[in-house]
Amino acid sequence: MILQILGVVFLILLLAIALLAWKVYRLVRARVNADLTMAMAVLPDQSMELEPSSADDWVERERLDFQQRQLKILGAHHVGYFCVHSGFAIIRLSLWKVKDWAVVALYEAQSSQASAEASFIYEVAGKLNDGSLCITSNAHAAYDSRPAGHRMLFDEADSITDFLKRLKQELTTEGKAIRIADPREFFIECYEDTTEWSWREEQLTSDRTRQRLSSVGVHVTDELMQELVDLGRAYAVEININKVRRKLARNTRMSVAQWEKVRDRLIIVNEKMQLHHLLEAVYEAAGELSDTQEQVLDGFEHSTQELVDPISAFQMLVQSMNLKLRRIAATNHPVKSEVYLPQ
Numbered sequence: 001m002i003l004q005i006l007g008v009v010f011l012i013l014l015l016a017i018a019l020l021a022w023k024v025y026r027l028v029r030a031r032v033n034a035d036l037t038m039a040m041a042v043l044p045d046q047s048m049e050l051e052p053s054s055a056d057d058w059v060e061r062e063r064l065d066f067q068q069r070q071l072k073i074l075g076a077h078h079v080g081y082f083c084v085h086s087g088f089a090i091i092r093l094s095l096w097k098v099k100d101w102a103v104v105a106l107y108e109a110q111s112s113q114a115s116a117e118a119s120f121i122y123e124v125a126g127k128l129n130d131g132s133l134c135i136t137s138n139a140h141a142a143y144d145s146r147p148a149g150h151r152m153l154f155d156e157a158d159s160i161t162d163f164l165k166r167l168k169q170e171l172t173t174e175g176k177a178i179r180i181a182d183p184r185e186f187f188i189e190c191y192e193d194t195t196e197w198s199w200r201e202e203q204l205t206s207d208r209t210r211q212r213l214s215s216v217g218v219h220v221t222d223e224l225m226q227e228l229v230d231l232g233r234a235y236a237v238e239i240n241i242n243k244v245r246r247k248l249a250r251n252t253r254m255s256v257a258q259w260e261k262v263r264d265r266l267i268i269v270n271e272k273m274q275l276h277h278l279l280e281a282v283y284e285a286a287g288e289l290s291d292t293q294e295q296v297l298d299g300f301e302h303s304t305q306e307l308v309d310p311i312s313a314f315q316m317l318v319q320s321m322n323l324k325l326r327r328i329a330a331t332n333h334p335v336k337s338e339v340y341l342p343q
Contacts, residue, residue, distance in 0.1 A: 036227055038218050043209075043228070044195040045086040046235045048188055050093070053083035058092055059118040060108050067106050067122060070160045071096050076104065079183045088112050097183045102126050102167055104160060105187065124163045125190070126171045127178040132190055133170055135163045145208070147197040150190065185246060196239045199232030237277050241268045244337045248329060262341060267325065270337040273310040275301070282317050285325055285342055293321045311338055 058064050068078075079095040089109050096104040103125050110118040125134040131149025141152050155166055171177045180186050203209060205225055213220050245268065252259055267285045269278065279301060286293060300317060307313055318325055324343040331337050 035218050035221075035224055038216060039213050039224065039228060040231075041088055042213060042216055042218070043204075044198045046195060046199070046231070047086070048084065048191045048195075050082040050084060050184065050188070053081040053092060055081055055094070057081075057083065058108060059110060060120040063120050064094060064106060064108075067160055068094065068096075071098075071104060074098065074161065074164070085112075095183055095187060097180065098124075098164060100179045100181075101171070101177045102164060103180055103183045103186055104164075122160060122163070124160070124167045125186075126167055127180050127186060128171075128174055129178065131193070132186075133167065133174060135167050135170070137163075145203075146194055150194055181250075189243065189246075192239045192242070196232075196236050199228075199235050201229045201232065204228050204232060233274060234277070237270070237273055240270050240272060240335050240337065243334050244268050244270070244329075244331060244339065247331065247333075248339065265342060266328075267340040267342065268337060269311055269314045269340070270335045271310055272335050273307065275304055275307055278307060278310050278314060278317075281314060282321070282323075285318070285340065286321065286323050287342070289321075296320050311336065314338075 055061065055064060071078075076096045076098045079097055082093040082095065084091040084093065088111060090112055092108050092110070094106040096106070098104060104122070105125070106120075106122045108118040108120045121136070121138045123134050123136040123138070125132050128149070131147065131151070133151045133153075135153050135155050137155065137158075139154050141154065144152075146152060153166075153170065155163060157163060157166075197203065210220050218224070245263070245266065248266070249259060249263070254262070267281055269281050273281070279297065282297060283289075289297065297317065300313075300320075304313075317323075318340075325340040326343055327338055328341050329339040331339075
C-alpha cells in the first residue's frame with residue numbers, strides 16, 4: 001500500500017501511514033533502536049536532498065506529460081526533475097515556475113517497499129510576507145496541522161490552470177504576492193519551515209503525535225520522547241544555519257569561485273544553540289587545539305549547565321582561546337546570528 005503524503009506548505013511533508021509503517025516495523029523490531037527508527041520514519045523527514053532525476057523514471061508518465069503540456073501552454077518555465085528519498089518513500093518531483101509569482105510542483109510518491117503503485121499529486125504555491133499559500137490535490141494535506149503562516153487548501157479540480165486561478169484569487173485576498181526568485185530554494189525553505197515546526201517539543205509531545213506513533217506500533221515512552229525532542233532542537237539549529245548560509249550566498253559580492261572556497265569554512269552561531277552545538281562550533285573554528293585551549297574549553301563546559309547567550313559565550317571563548325576569526329556578517333533573521341571566517 002502506497003505511502004500517503006501529507007503536503008508541507010506547498011510541497012509534501014512525508015508521513016508513513018499505519019499499514020506501511022507496520023510492515024516495515026516488523027522488519028526492524030529486532031533492532032535495539034526499533035522504536036526510534038520507526039518514530040523517525042513516521043515523523044517528517046529531517047533531510048531534504050533534491051537529487052537530479054528524469055521523466056523516464058516516473059510511473060505515472062502519462063499524467064505527468066498531460067500536466068506538463070498544460071504548463072507549457074501557460075508559458076511556465078521548467079526548473080527541473082528531482083528525486084527525494086525520504087523514510088520508506090521515493091518522491092519524484094517536476095518543478096515549474098509561473099512567471100515570478102507562483103511555483104508548481106508535480107510529484108508522485110512511491111513506496112520503496114512496494115514499487116508497483118504510485119500516488120500522483122500536484123500543487124501550486126505563492127509566497128507571502130509571513131509564509132506561503134498552497135493549493136493541493138492531496139485531500140489528506142488539508143487536515144494536517146501546520147505553522148500559522150503556511151496555509152494549505154485542498155481543491156478537487158483536475159486542471160493546473162484552475163489551481164493557478166484559485167491561487168491568484170487567494171493571494172489577492174491575502175495581499176500582494178512576493179516575487180519568487182529561486183523556485184528550488186523556495187521549495188526547500190518551505191519544507192524546512194514546516195518540518196522544523198513539526199519537530200518542536202510542543203508538537204512532538206502532543207496527543208496527536210503520540211497517537212500517530214502508537215498506531216504504528218511504537219512504544220511511546222518518556223525516554224523516547226526526550227530523544228525526539230533533542231533531535232528536533234538539533235534540527236532547528238541546523239535549519240537556521242542553513243538559512244543564514246543561503247542568505248549570505250544571495251547577497252555576497254564574491255564571485256562564484258570565491259564563495260565556493262569559503263562557504264564550508266564559515267562558522268555560524270545563533271541564539272538558539274545549546275551547549276553541545278556551541279562547543280562543536282568552537283572546535284570547528286579552532287581546528288587543532290593546544291593544551292591550554294583545551295583546558296579553557298573543558299573548564300567552560302564543566303561550569304556551564306545552560307547557555308543564556310550563545311553568541312556572547314562564543315565571543316568570550318574566541319577571545320579566551322585566542323582564536324583568529326573575522327566576523328563577516330550578522331543578521332536577526334531568521335534568528336539572531338553571527339558569521340565568522342577563520343583566518
